[in-house]
Amino acid sequence: MSTVPYVCARCLRQSINRSVRFSRRQLRLQSTSAPVHAISPTLLSRARAVADEYASISQRLASDYDAKAAKRLGELQSTSAAVKEYDKAHSALTELESLLHSPDKELRDLAEDDVQPTRDRIEQASAALRSSLIPVHPFAHLPCLLEIRPGAGGDEAALFAGDLLHMYEAYCTRHGLRTARLKFETADGMVSSTGAGGTHLQEAILSVEDAGAYGNLRCEAGVHRVQRVPATESKGRTHTSAASVLVLPSLTSENDGETGEDSFNNPKSDYYVDPKDVTTEVMRASGAGGQHVNRTESAVRLTHIPTKTVVAIQETRSQIQNREKAWQLLRSRIAQQRRNEREEEIARLRRGAGAGRVGREHKVRTYNWGQQRVSDHRSGLDLRNLDDVIAGGESLDRVMESVRAWMAEQEVIGLVAEEESKQSKV
Amino acid sequence: MPRISPALVRHAKQTDIRLAKLLPICRSLDSARNELRWLKQHASSIQSDNAPADVLVNRLIARRAKGEPLQYILGSEYFGDLRLECRPGVLIPRPETAASISHLVDLLFQSHTFRSLPRKLQVLDLCTGSGCLPLLFHHEYFKHNLRADTDIRLIGIDISKRALKLARDNLSTQLIAQKAPSSLRSLQKTRFLRADVLHDANIPHQFGIPSVLDALRTLEGTPTPPCFDILISNPPYISSRAFLNTTARSVKLYEPKLALVPQHPAPTCPVNDGDTFYPRILDVARKLDAKVVLVEVGDMEQAVRVASLAIEQGLWDAVEIWRDEPGRQAPAEESVKIGDVCVFVRGVGYGRSVFAYRGSATEWFASEKRVVSV
Numbered sequence: 001m002s003t004v005p006y007v008c009a010r011c012l013r014q015s016i017n018r019s020v021r022f023s024r025r026q027l028r029l030q031s032t033s034a035p036v037h038a039i040s041p042t043l044l045s046r047a048r049a050v051a052d053e054y055a056s057i058s059q060r061l062a063s064d065y066d067a068k069a070a071k072r073l074g075e076l077q078s079t080s081a082a083v084k085e086y087d088k089a090h091s092a093l094t095e096l097e098s099l100l101h102s103p104d105k106e107l108r109d110l111a112e113d114d115v116q117p118t119r120d121r122i123e124q125a126s127a128a129l130r131s132s133l134i135p136v137h138p139f140a141h142l143p144c145l146l147e148i149r150p151g152a153g154g155d156e157a158a159l160f161a162g163d164l165l166h167m168y169e170a171y172c173t174r175h176g177l178r179t180a181r182l183k184f185e186t187a188d189g190m191v192s193s194t195g196a197g198g199t200h201l202q203e204a205i206l207s208v209e210d211a212g213a214y215g216n217l218r219c220e221a222g223v224h225r226v227q228r229v230p231a232t233e234s235k236g237r238t239h240t241s242a243a244s245v246l247v248l249p250s251l252t253s254e255n256d257g258e259t260g261e262d263s264f265n266n267p268k269s270d271y272y273v274d275p276k277d278v279t280t281e282v283m284r285a286s287g288a289g290g291q292h293v294n295r296t297e298s299a300v301r302l303t304h305i306p307t308k309t310v311v312a313i314q315e316t317r318s319q320i321q322n323r324e325k326a327w328q329l330l331r332s333r334i335a336q337q338r339r340n341e342r343e344e345e346i347a348r349l350r351r352g353a354g355a356g357r358v359g360r361e362h363k364v365r366t367y368n369w370g371q372q373r374v375s376d377h378r379s380g381l382d383l384r385n386l387d388d389v390i391a392g393g394e395s396l397d398r399v400m401e402s403v404r405a406w407m408a409e410q411e412v413i414g415l416v417a418e419e420e421s422k423q424s425k426v
Numbered sequence: 427m428p429r430i431s432p433a434l435v436r437h438a439k440q441t442d443i444r445l446a447k448l449l450p451i452c453r454s455l456d457s458a459r460n461e462l463r464w465l466k467q468h469a470s471s472i473q474s475d476n477a478p479a480d481v482l483v484n485r486l487i488a489r490r491a492k493g494e495p496l497q498y499i500l501g502s503e504y505f506g507d508l509r510l511e512c513r514p515g516v517l518i519p520r521p522e523t524a525a526s527i528s529h530l531v532d533l534l535f536q537s538h539t540f541r542s543l544p545r546k547l548q549v550l551d552l553c554t555g556s557g558c559l560p561l562l563f564h565h566e567y568f569k570h571n572l573r574a575d576t577d578i579r580l581i582g583i584d585i586s587k588r589a590l591k592l593a594r595d596n597l598s599t600q601l602i603a604q605k606a607p608s609s610l611r612s613l614q615k616t617r618f619l620r621a622d623v624l625h626d627a628n629i630p631h632q633f634g635i636p637s638v639l640d641a642l643r644t645l646e647g648t649p650t651p652p653c654f655d656i657l658i659s660n661p662p663y664i665s666s667r668a669f670l671n672t673t674a675r676s677v678k679l680y681e682p683k684l685a686l687v688p689q690h691p692a693p694t695c696p697v698n699d700g701d702t703f704y705p706r707i708l709d710v711a712r713k714l715d716a717k718v719v720l721v722e723v724g725d726m727e728q729a730v731r732v733a734s735l736a737i738e739q740g741l742w743d744a745v746e747i748w749r750d751e752p753g754r755q756a757p758a759e760e761s762v763k764i765g766d767v768c769v770f771v772r773g774v775g776y777g778r779s780v781f782a783y784r785g786s787a788t789e790w791f792a793s794e795k796r797v798v799s800v
Contacts, residue, residue, distance in 0.1 A: 187441060288776070289522060289778075291660075291664055291673075291677070292664065292672050292724065293673075294497070294518055299460075316504075317464060318504035319504065
């Protein structure tokens with residue numbers, strides 16, 4: 001209790017408020033998940049099951065060779081090795097702990113010195129175990145399509161979307177990834193009227209053509225938020241706007257011959273779109289047509305009737321080229337939808353464990369010009385060199401790296417939830 | 427033509443004054459935006475030190491706003507897969523024509539029937555203009571057929587010297603783009619000749635331009651003209667009345683009337699002077715022993731008139747009318763009765779071309795139930 005006999009009510013209220021405000025500021029709502037330190041028992045049991053399978057397969061392979069089994073063995077090897085390493089480290093630790101209770105003081109001191117390195121070893125081993133269990137994303141090896149659209153915030157959002165496009169182009173150039181602008185629509189005339197010097201983007205689709213681009217850029221999907229004094233603002237007020245980034249795995253016709261999930265001629269593939277389900281609309285002249293008129297519209301609009309997906313392309317003057325691009329885009333969108341549907345079931349399980357879906361719903365990153373700060377709300381990483389990030393420099397690599405690590409962690413949480421629900425069902 | 431709403435004009439002016447300038451000729455904001463983008467791209471590709479891109483863009487926009495076709499300003503047009511050069515004085519290729527030609531080649535290669543095609547296919551194009559029809563036919567043919575021993579021979583005929591010059595230029599551009607030796611060999615044999623389809627033997631040689639048969643005889647150096655398997659044509663077919671009433675202003679002012687309206691009204695066809703070329707083309711087809719004829723027409727009424735001309739000839743085993751998109755399945759099977767002959771109408775859109783075949787060509791199209799009940 002306070003020793004002061006009397007405190008005026010106003011001072012009391014203020015002091016309470018201050019402390020409340022202070023504690024509120026400490027709360028981070030959408031960031032920094034605590035890293036998983038100890039390995040969960042369910043994950044461990046799964047890893048052990050994998051190691052057992054590895055042992056049995058390698059025994060079988062010793063007697064007779066089978067290509068399929070050998071391939072499976074290769075997949076399991078890293079997990080099995082990680083489990084071995086983990087067990088070794090773990091038994092070393094228990095041994096040390098028994099020594100800690102020994103009557104001999106010298107022995108106890110020696111053991112104490114060794115405890116910390118052994119704990120580190122366990123930490124490393126469990127990290128390796130976790131990463132070896134994370135399934136590689138089935139589309140990770142594919143090239144990707146990056147779609148950027150302005151969100152809330154009008155002109156400023158469009159300018160920011162333009163900045164983002166330049167950022168990703170610079171990033172890809174620096175990493176030697178080939179890019180092509182599949183669609184690039186700007187609001188004509190806006191640039192000159194505002195004098196902003198930026199690109200006033202309405203919609204852009206960037207195709208990154210290198211293999212593995214989807215696995216690399218997958219972490220960029222989501223709503224990117226910007227806080228700055230826009231070029232269009234005359235009174236110097238800070239605005240908050242947003243732009244959305246969509247990352248879709250893409251399939252070019254070069255992959256045509258491949259078998260499996262990628263081929264879009266294979267009806268089982270996610271990319272298979274039955275031409276009968278798609279209506280094609282081309283702009284046509286009203287009235288006589290033929291020699292009577294000379295039209296320049298080359299827009300092609302495809303509608304996939306079952307999913308009501310609409311794709312419209314009017315980029316080039318050639319209708320044939322527009323049609324090809326539209327088909328490519330339609331296939332990618334439908335494949336993504338199908339995959340989302342399939343993931344729904346698993347995602348529901350994972351949400352129970354507090355792992356948000358790594359989808360497109362929430363804002364994922366903030367670019368704050370006033371503080372020269374870039375914060376990723378998923379990994380909780382704060383960087384102060386905004387300029388380098390927006391120029392697609394090495395800081396962007398750091399941000400993306402942190403997000404990828406966070407995604408891997410979420411995968412682990414999801415895996416644990418899945419295993420637990422499976423076991424509870426049994 | 428529906429008027430452009432004032433709100434749209436205001437909106438265009440607010441976004442970009444250049445859009446507002448293009449709006450009356452483009453009729454929609456989307457289309458104006460696209461054309462502005464293409465004009466800008468063109469301007470930046472041709473800019474020089476004393477003519478910077480923004481100045482050039484404004485000049486190009488002024489030309490376009492007056493009604494000059496975009497294809498003449500940019501100097502090119504896409505025809506099917508091909509990018510062809512365009513010049514004033516020669517008709518700009520239309521996408522509907524490309525659709526008909528692609529469909530014709532698709533039919534030739536449908537299922538197994540292409541085995542019955544002759545090793546060496548002879549194709550004649552009358553009123554070739556920019557040479558778009560033979561060049562696209564060649565492209566589509568070799569897209570389907572990559573056998574080394576296939577061979578086609580293409581001949582294009584036009585009366586206009588400017589058209590022939592452009593057709594030859596387009597041919598040499600395509601020659602450079604060829605990769606397969608067989609397709610290159612066929613394209614190298616392609617010829618464009620000057621002749622008058624409406625040539626009348628009773629009138630002494632006007633301006634020294636020979637008839638189609640004479641020109642082909644001279645080319646071959648034989649007393650009889652060569653035989654052709656396929657005859658294709660996109661002749662002038664607009665009647666002088668429709669030219670005044672229906673044809674778009676930009677076409678009327680900037681494209682050559684020679685390629686749009688038949689210039690010699692012939693006494694054989696007094697009802698509609700837009701049909702002048704068709705009896706001559708069908709006559710040439712008969713004399714050259716053509717097995718397939720595909721001619722473009724202006725609308726459904728003209729298609730029916732041309733189809734009845736072909737039926738009157740009594741040569742053809744089947745006559746069909748194709749619409750703008752002949753490859754697309756129409757919701758219901760459609761046919762027109764001409765006299766006591768039932769003519770199938772294929773595809774969707776406006777009546778666009780008349781297609782007829784006979785003799786050995788019936789085998790080429792045998793896979794479909796196309797036999798006409800006479």
